[in-house]
Amino acid sequence: MGVTDEQQQRNRRLTAWRRSGKVLARMSADHTLAERLAALAADAGTVHDLGEWTDVYGDGVVAEAERRTADLLGMEAAAFFPTGTMAQQVALRCWAGRTGDRAVALHPLSHPEVHERGALTSVSGLRTVHPTTAPRLPTADEIRDFPEPFGTLMLELPLRDAGFVLPSWEELKAVVAAARERDAVVHLDGARLWECTSHLGRGLPEIAALADSVYVSFYKSLDGLSGAVLAGPESLIEEARTWRHRYGGQLFQQYPAALSALLGLERELPRLPSYVAQAKVVAGALAGGFEGSEVPWCRVHPEPPHTHQFRVWLPYPAEVLDEASVRQAEETGVTLFRRWFDAPAGPPGLSFTEVTVAAPGLEWTAGDVRGAVADFVERLA
Numbered sequence: 001m002g003v004t005d006e007q008q009q010r011n012r013r014l015t016a017w018r019r020s021g022k023v024l025a026r027m028s029a030d031h032t033l034a035e036r037l038a039a040l041a042a043d044a045g046t047v048h049d050l051g052e053w054t055d056v057y058g059d060g061v062v063a064e065a066e067r068r069t070a071d072l073l074g075m076e077a078a079a080f081f082p083t084g085t086m087a088q089q090v091a092l093r094c095w096a097g098r099t100g101d102r103a104v105a106l107h108p109l110s111h112p113e114v115h116e117r118g119a120l121t122s123v124s125g126l127r128t129v130h131p132t133t134a135p136r137l138p139t140a141d142e143i144r145d146f147p148e149p150f151g152t153l154m155l156e157l158p159l160r161d162a163g164f165v166l167p168s169w170e171e172l173k174a175v176v177a178a179a180r181e182r183d184a185v186v187h188l189d190g191a192r193l194w195e196c197t198s199h200l201g202r203g204l205p206e207i208a209a210l211a212d213s214v215y216v217s218f219y220k221s222l223d224g225l226s227g228a229v230l231a232g233p234e235s236l237i238e239e240a241r242t243w244r245h246r247y248g249g250q251l252f253q254q255y256p257a258a259l260s261a262l263l264g265l266e267r268e269l270p271r272l273p274s275y276v277a278q279a280k281v282v283a284g285a286l287a288g289g290f291e292g293s294e295v296p297w298c299r300v301h302p303e304p305p306h307t308h309q310f311r312v313w314l315p316y317p318a319e320v321l322d323e324a325s326v327r328q329a330e331e332t333g334v335t336l337f338r339r340w341f342d343a344p345a346g347p348p349g350l351s352f353t354e355v356t357v358a359a360p361g362l363e364w365t366a367g368d369v370r371g372a373v374a375d376f377v378e379r380l381a
Contacts, residue, residue, distance in 0.1 A: 074205030101151025222264025289373030
């Protein structure tokens with residue numbers, strides 16, 4: 001079977017990003033198999049005794065990742081899952097059984113609604129309702145006045161498909177209080193919860209304490225290979241382990257994912273606040289660079305960013321922006337933007353990209369960003 005055009009384009013992008021000497025972030029998928037395996041073998045011994053036996057069905061290093069995560073979140077217990085999709089489905093299914101209400105209130109842009117092919121309904125038999133369609137988390141009044149009953153409120157922090165947006169701490173507390181007034185339980189989709197502390201001004205245990213259960217991911221911000229944890233009360237987690245087995249998530253061995261999770265907690269988690277701070281510098285310089293260019297308009301959202309990730313919108317088709325981005329990387333060794341996507345709604349010719357600032361991005365000055373913008377714009381002509 002030959003290589004498709006899409007595979008060729010992907011290989012071209014990966015090669016350009018990997019060869020770039022200046023990037024805002026290095027993603028785990030940008031590395032070869034040999035590189036990832038070698039890095040894990042070299043570093044894993046700093047976070048766990050590699051002389052131990054391998055895990056079997058969730059003991060050993062997997063149990064250690066569970067304990068460490070529960071402690072960080074201030075929760076009673078935690079269960080390791082192969083995917084966040086499974087962890088979240090199990091959590092919401094368990095709460096539906098306990099509340100007697102299979103309706104889950106969440107945002108229509110939340111991960112289960114956009115990226116899971118209707119799994120909550122088709123696999124778990126749940127029903128979703130939407131207290132708001134605005135591109136932000138619901139307000140306390142929207143929760144309090146919503147006309148339909150629901151047993152669980154799910155809040156995605158940050159709301160990725162609205163631009164990685166967060167409420168303020170006071171707004172978040174008010175939303176949770178409004179759900180409590182309705183006798184609903186609260187579950188946090190915290191796939192990216194790790195980087196929310198700066199904007200909310202609170203530590204992880206205080207944020208997690210607002211909810212009855214929390215799901216966190218290890219690969220999105222912590223550079224893990226895969227894996228997620230569901231944390232909450234001991235009784236819920238015991239029930240979740242049963243459903244995990246039923247859903248096919250009781251894997252024989254998961255030590256590579258668990259070791260990479262421990263490495264992420266040890267190395268990346270303490271650095272996230274610096275990434276968030278630098279993202280504000282990068283976003284401001286991007287906006288300023290485009291403002292002084294020949295590009296008709298640019299929108300950075302949110303400005304300033306709430307986390308170390310944000311969106312940039314430009315009035316060009318995605319294929320044009322993709323070509324300019326990859327050419328810049330190939331010709332200059334600078335990767336400013338990665339993938340562009342056509343707007344899901346609105347007039348044609350409008351696109352956005354997601355910008356992530358991680359360790360390599362700490363080296364960029366505002367002048368570096370503005371210079372890269374000017375170079376990128378030249379390739380749009």
